[in-house]
Amino acid sequence: TIALKHGAHRMGNRTDADMVRWRSLRFGQFIHWGLYAIPAGEWNGKTYNGAAEWIRSWKEMPHKAYDQLYRQFNPVNFNPQQWAAQAKAMGAKYMIITTKHHDGFCLWPSKYSKYTIAASPWKKDLLGPMIDAYNKAGIDVHLYFSIIDWNHPDYRASLKNAADSAAGKRFQVFVKNQLAELLQRYPTIKGFWFDGTWDDSWKNDGAFSDELEQYLQALHPGLVMGSRLRADEKGARHFDSNGRLMGDYEQGWERKLPATIADVHGNDWEAVMTVPENQWGYHAKWMGHVKTVNEILEMLVKSVSLNGNFVLNFGPKADGTYRAEEQQLAAGIGEWMKVNGAAVYDGTYAGFEKQDWGYYIRKSGTDSVYMVVFNMPVSGSLRVKLPARTELTGVSMMQGNVALAPEWIGRNEYFIHLPNKQQESPMVILLKTVKGENKDKGNVEKAR
Numbered sequence: 001t002i003a004l005k006h007g008a009h010r011m012g013n014r015t016d017a018d019m020v021r022w023r024s025l026r027f028g029q030f031i032h033w034g035l036y037a038i039p040a041g042e043w044n045g046k047t048y049n050g051a052a053e054w055i056r057s058w059k060e061m062p063h064k065a066y067d068q069l070y071r072q073f074n075p076v077n078f079n080p081q082q083w084a085a086q087a088k089a090m091g092a093k094y095m096i097i098t099t100k101h102h103d104g105f106c107l108w109p110s111k112y113s114k115y116t117i118a119a120s121p122w123k124k125d126l127l128g129p130m131i132d133a134y135n136k137a138g139i140d141v142h143l144y145f146s147i148i149d150w151n152h153p154d155y156r157a158s159l160k161n162a163a164d165s166a167a168g169k170r171f172q173v174f175v176k177n178q179l180a181e182l183l184q185r186y187p188t189i190k191g192f193w194f195d196g197t198w199d200d201s202w203k204n205d206g207a208f209s210d211e212l213e214q215y216l217q218a219l220h221p222g223l224v225m226g227s228r229l230r231a232d233e234k235g236a237r238h239f240d241s242n243g244r245l246m247g248d249y250e251q252g253w254e255r256k257l258p259a260t261i262a263d264v265h266g267n268d269w270e271a272v273m274t275v276p277e278n279q280w281g282y283h284a285k286w287m288g289h290v291k292t293v294n295e296i297l298e299m300l301v302k303s304v305s306l307n308g309n310f311v312l313n314f315g316p317k318a319d320g321t322y323r324a325e326e327q328q329l330a331a332g333i334g335e336w337m338k339v340n341g342a343a344v345y346d347g348t349y350a351g352f353e354k355q356d357w358g359y360y361i362r363k364s365g366t367d368s369v370y371m372v373v374f375n376m377p378v379s380g381s382l383r384v385k386l387p388a389r390t391e392l393t394g395v396s397m398m399q400g401n402v403a404l405a406p407e408w409i410g411r412n413e414y415f416i417h418l419p420n421k422q423q424e425s426p427m428v429i430l431l432k433t434v435k436g437e438n439k440d441k442g443n444v445e446k447a448r
């Protein structure tokens, strides 16, 4: 291995209470809200085909025009209690809110910037009421913070000369001050979700990202911060130059999921997902495919089956309301989660051989394994191969707690014959297992 001062400082996952809690929540809500919701992907009658929150980088959007939008930001229909109720009904257990996106506009009245909500017609802090409402609803809050800051005069994508380096140093002080300010103002937040850390100016100062992580942990012990914050002193990001994960979980799964358990290398990880192909902030015209309830449920269940968290993104309008598609999606997901959430919360990788019908999820630290069926076989019979030294002591449908009698089909294999092959939404079956010898057939009958 290479000697590193600013690489990973920990082998293996964190096991403290804050991380155990984060891992158990499994399902989060991302909220991208800011000035970009005003143009909403359109300007001067033209539609921007990129991600709405990047419109300032569009050649048709004069920077000056974008930078004046704060004068119009007045979310008169903002109702944080309603937002929290919607998230609770959906089954989200944590929420990540953009404190400031790449444009640098702060949703809180930061004393380190003039480009904040205080300068808008709304004037008042938006983060505090949100954090209070979500915490009251029993939902943890994490703060998204973009290192890239297009508004700040000292932001540099790369440091080309002494003047750049001096600006870069001033900018690092600004970043540290804003983060300390957020922790001081919002002491109940559980973590930071850093973004915009791909520019050379950040990548080439791994020492600063390391010191910043340690500074924040010292200020607020237990904070959960992903790998996207971090670079090592050789410019390696997420994974240090020895291939070890930096930060508390792998934070690279943006609009994509790992395929198999091998892809996550035993690390904690989290995927963040958009409802359309690639829109985080509110875009008036969603183009292309909009994901359905069942598609989102499969991503959530697949993530948990591979030991990860899944976060679904919402982009509120400039007035503080949600578009109908997002409201319907939240409600539909919540309906399924109300009945089947036990299979998701506190879920982990089960250690069973993957089958085509869907995913296994083990309730953390127990012998209870859930089967979540997405692909009903034409036979209506679900194949289960037990891992070594595992015996099956009970099988039941989650819906209605109906007992099922599996058929032993040789060695460690069983068929679970379903009474009804019809399926409108993912079906959950609970397997009770014990550590045993699974030496011969029919041990389920004996155990009955």
Ligand SMILES: C[C@@H]1N[C@@H](c2nc3ccccc3[nH]2)[C@H](O)[C@@H]1O
Pocket: 032, 051, 053, 054, 195, 254, 272, 280
């Ligand atoms: C969580 C997501 N990360 C930001 C982002 N900007 C990118 C620029 C290039 C490639 C990927 C990006 N993701 C998106 O704007 C959103 O905030």
